[in-house]
Amino acid sequence: MMRSLYSGVSGLSVHQTKMDVIGNNIANVNTIGFKASSVTFSDIFYQTVQSATGPNTNTGAAGRNAMQIGLGSSVAGIKAAITKTGGAQRTDNPFDLMISGDSFFVVNNAGTNYFTKAGSFDVDANGTLCTPTGATVMGWQVDPKDSTKVIQDTVSALQIMKPENLYSAPEGTTKAYVSGNIDNKDTQIIASGRKANITFYDATGNEYTATLNLKQSTATNQYNITLDNIVDKNGKSIFMKGSGTTADPYTATAITSVAIGGVSYAATVNATTGLTLAATGTPSVLEFHSGSGDFVSVGGAGNTGINLTVTATGNSPFTPIAVDFSKMTMYGGSGKSTIEGNTGASDGSGKGRKAGNMTGIGVDNYGKIFGKYDNGDSRLLGQIAVASFANPAGLEAVGDNMFSETQNSGSFDGIGHDVSSDGGKFTPGVVEMSNVDLAAQFTEMITTQRGFQANSRIITTSDSLLEELINLKR
Known part of the structure; x- marks a missing residue:
């Protein structure tokens, strides 16, 4: 043939x-x-x-x-x-990611790690980040000792919406400040005083408002600081409950006293007449420079603030609040004073917060996943890890947009690396096309x-x- x-x-x-x-x-x-x-x-x-055959010199044959x-x-x-990158397609889905660079996402299917460039992810019923075909996305977990960092250890499934991640823990307020201007010719601040409301949270996330009163002392550049009352978010005093009727008389709560600066207020509650706050001590004095109107001190000795402390029987949820008055001034001209109470320090710290429910999730360019909550909190939930290979062309395609390692691709160490370590990054809301x-x-x-x-x-x-x-x- x-x-x-x-x-x-x-x-x-x-x-x-x-x-x-x-x-x-x-x-x-x-x-x-x-x-x-x-x-x-x-x-x-x-x-x-x-x-x-070679040439033969004896016979002369070539x-x-x-x-x-x-x-x-x-x-x-x-x-x-x-290694050839496909085009970018914008999806605006926060769980869609595109890798810039030669790295691969690490996903796990039936206990085996695979690798993919397809960054279209979803969240399953258990709150685990996964691929459309059911493989779990692998990454690093949050350090239990430092919630702002992850532990770069053996990769594991990212259960970003597990029950404990769906809410944000409350935090008690530890700082506040009073700002504004006092005019020493203001007739109201001379006669009865001006109010400043400070909203704060206890350690369980309940919201309260403390009403401070600033009234001119014997000197025109000095003002006494006293407390009128503290109410909850419904406007009811925290020292008593009930409506004062025969069927529902006023009774005292577990909150027994409060101190602001040099004055302590003890609460007594009458079943029909209600609350009486008995003050003991000398009010702290807010002092300004009589010539320039600039802040001098509060409570003397160059202090910039005083403490607001609520006392309750048993395990009190209240934390002492440092109230700063150094943002106040005493400039004349208008005949009116403008005073405002502010939660937290002027730099935003110490505000505290209520308990929060998750409102959204975002992924940054480094693969860190953050939960966003309705109390303003933002919390790290984990980080997506990536894998690189000495010979990525040696990977074996196994379907479902996944590759497995081979003897000629190099091996995965089980830990992976941060996408930025080799100059790459993630682009959220975008997927890499074919x-x-x-x-x-x-x-x-x-x-x-x-x-x-x-x-x-x-x-x-x-x-x-x-x-x-x-x-x-x-």
């Missing part, structure tokens, strides 16, 4: 394989994270009709090259363009078709030669 028949068959086979690869590339032109593959051919075994007849072609390799170049694929399709046709002609022509051979005998 003629060798060309089998060469033609091998040519058909390799071109069919190449067409299969091209077809798969085009089929996945809109598959996120897909990496196009290309096929390379090689010639195969040769039949040596005559071996090469050397001759070997005479070899090739036996067709084979597929040398199918290589995926792993890197298939349709123009190149159609061109390859044309050359593959022509190659297939040419090899088919080898077979038909060889068949014609055989037919002529058979026809020699009629």
Whole structure:
């Protein structure tokens, strides 16, 4: 039989394989994270009709090259363009991420780690970040000793919406400040005083408002600071409960006293007349420079603030609040004073907060996942880790946009690294599309078709030669 028949068959086979690869590339032109593959051919075994000989100086014969007849072609390799980045598609989904760089997301399916460029993620019923096909996204957990950091240890599933992450713990207020301007010609502050309301939270997240009164002392540049009352968010005094009727008389709460600066207020409650706050001590004095009107001190000795302390029986949820008055001034001119109480220090610290419910989740450029809560809190929930390989083209595609490591790709150490460690970053709200170049694929399709046709002609022509051979005998 003629060798060309089998060469033609091998040519058909390799071109069919190449067409299969091209077809798969085009089929996945809109598959996120897909990496196009290309096929390379090689010639195969040769039949040596005559071996090469060297020149013979004795006989004067020249050397001759070997005479070899090739036996067709084979597929040398199918290589995926792993490092070629696909186009970016904006989705505005906070769980969609695109990696800039050669790193891969680490996902786990049935206990085995796989790797993917497809960053379209969801959250399942258990609050775990996962792929659309059900593989869990792996990363690092928050350090239990420092909630602002993660522990870069063996990767594990990111259960970002587990029950304890759905709320933010409350925090008691520890700082406040009073700001504004006092006019020493203000008739109200001379007669009865001006009010400043300070809203604060206890350690369980309950909200209260303390009403302070600033009234001019015997000196026109000095003002006494006293407390009128503290009420809850419903406007009821924290020292008593009830409505004062026979069926619902006033009764005392567990909150027994409060101190502001040098004055302590003890609460007594009458069943019908209600609350009486008995003050003992000397009010703290807010003092200004009589010439410039600038703040001097509160409570003497150059102090800038005084403490507001609520006392309750049992385990008190209240924390002492340092109230700063150094932002106050005493400038004249308008005949009116403008005083405002503010929660937290002027730099925003010590505000405290109520208990918060999760309102959203965001991922930054480094893969850190933050929960956002309706009390203004933002909390680190974990960080997405990535993996890199010495030879990413050596990874083996296993379907579902995932790759597995092989002996020729390099191994994953189980920990991974921060995406920024090799200069990469995440782009939230964007996914990486397929890197298939349709123009190149159609061109390859044309050359593959022509190659297939040419090899088919080898077979038909060889068949014609055989037919002529058979026809020699009629």
